[in-house]
Amino acid sequence: MTSVLNKSYLDRPKLKGSLEKKLTHDILDMEESYEKRPFYTSVMACLGFYLLIFIGLINHIVFTPKVATEKNRKGYPPLYNKFDSIYLWYVFRRVKDCFNRVVCGVPGAKIDIMDRVTHDSCWSFELLDTKSTFINLGSYNYLGFAQSEGPCADDTKDIIKKYGWAVSSSRQELGTNNLHLELEQLIAAFLGVDDAIVFDVIHLEQLIRQNIISGQPKTQKPWEKIFIVTEGIFSMEGSITNLPDIIAIKKKYKVYLYVDEAHSIGALGPNGRGIFDYYNCCPKDVDILMGTFSKSFGSAGGYIAGSKDLIDYLRVNSHASCYATSMAPPVAQVIITSMSMIMGIKHGEEGIKRIIQLASNVKYFRRKLKALGCVVYGNDNSPVIPMLVYTISKVGATVREFNKFNIATVGVGFPATPLLEGRIRFCMSAALSKEQLDEVLVATEKIINKLGLCYSKKPISNEEILFKNPY
Incomplete structure (x- = not known):
């Protein structure tokens, strides 16, 4: 499935009048x-x-x-x-x-x-x-997919008739259906990474105490894993992170890079693929890509994308995968349709x-x-x-x-x-x-x-x- 998606994405029809060239944005001059x-x-x-x-x-x-x-x-x-x-x-x-x-x-x-x-x-x-x-001018409806009519709404009506409104189970029990698998493969193809996992709405405790306890160092040994955590677009400043320089620091000091693409995915780059697409960086230079579907895609939930080892680990160990109710079928279908449109797979x-x-x-x-x-x-x-x-x-x-x-x-x-x-x-x-x-x-x-x-x-x-x- 992934190879087919990648092929169809890469072989999508070229735009009339070289529309893709309109998106160069003069990045270096901004x-x-x-x-x-x-x-x-x-x-x-x-x-x-x-x-x-x-x-x-x-x-x-x-x-x-x-x-x-x-x-x-x-x-x-x-x-x-x-x-x-x-x-x-x-x-x-x-x-x-x-x-x-x-x-x-x-x-x-x-x-x-x-x-x-x-x-x-x-x-x-x-x-x-x-x-x-x-x-x-107050909603995060960047690409205008928050609609009650159009392709997303039409596709979702059919999905509701077929799957109903909810899954009513976690991913590791009876909460995984073919829509979730299709969406995860689509995201991986869209971002150009090995794999991805999707989540429903996640509410973090103020102190996320379980993660703090799990991550506390039990010895005085040097840190084994150091993360650089940044956003694609900072939501209060409107600034765009300098990803090439951050990647250079990551490689120099051999640390991990985690990028939150909540506001940048869909809204930046000539293909709408986010911050690495904007700077023409390799997505595999980012260890963990995280994003939400609530903004550019007009839906809900989010994803984490990266290497297959990372995603397999999250599928087994993530509390959201083990215990939380999985994404509702209509929510997943809206994302599939909107992302397919961005990729040029559907609706030209x-x-x-x-x-x-x-x-x-x-x-x-x-x-x-x-x-x-x-x-x-x-x-x-x-x-x-x-x-x-x-x-x-x-x-x-x-x-x-x-x-x-x-x-x-x-x-x-x-x-x-x-x-x-x-x-x-x-x-x-x-x-x-x-x-x-x-x-x-x-x-x-x-x-x-x-x-x-x-x-x-x-x-x-x-x-x-x-x-x-x-x-």
Whole structure:
């Protein structure tokens, strides 16, 4: 099966007009952009944050908080950290209306969100019977496969009739079917490695105590295995890891390399194969490749890929393989269909066109944001696009302003980011059209002028920024 998949992938039809050449991206010419924060902005951000904490402490002393409090805890350690509680109650609560929105539709180019109101200053919310439709720049729908219609949906309907909704067993018992085997072979062929194993959704304990206990050194001998662990795309910075240099270090010091491709698989490289495809590196130079299907593939679960010895070991010893319920058949089929489209095995050029569309959208949107005077972090080829607003108050204000224009974005602040680096994170998608991007950019220009978000000190080029349609 693997050899057939590899052959069909390599022999896929060539794209008209040399579409693959459109994806060279001028990789070596792209720089990581991290503009220094203005001193005045740093001072004001600090003052604003600590002022909110101070006001929160006064409120906490004067007024009884509308939350459950610990009782009968004498002799026990507290369940909650006091600073965390103050922060959640009196800082985060002020922007809580910008988070935890209830989605009631497909997270495609547009998304339906339920309307809600608060009558107690965001302590609680009441859902209404109405909904609003937003242009979606908040979901990790990089290649636009989050759809309720199309090839993925059509194939999945047939699979549900044949296999049902769930497997109801672990992989090592009665939870392995031919879809799992087909998917694992497809992933190995796609990545160009020996083998792969897929997992359903995995929830790690905060301290992953069993793994820590298993991995604790029992002697004072030198370490036998040293790992370099990195990501393909860093989800808060929008930066792309320098894989060639990391591989050089790996080879020099004879250590192991583990790459998390959660955001890069499907979204980077001329073939959508991730970070090693982007840099044209050999996938076998990476010892462990890990990724998720919840972003570029519009599904759920994840995979680990590498040598056959590694994957065989995981199949036998991984707790997720031994005890966890295996991936549901409809979930597996969505991945098989979307990955086959990317590889060109199914539906001709549709998959590669999505990759090219994503790359065009990313470059156009990033350059336009910079031309507006925004501080934009990360690499010009990264679909994660952080726009710095610095203060927590402006994070909330910016998200609310975007909501007025029916644009869904993600506001991110402390503790997910450094205290003084609050940001708006745009997640680009191949499903978005140029007209939708222009609508977002027009709204962005109005918002940054209203809220004073033009923090960039870099000279703005007068060169016209064109959307390069690859078709």
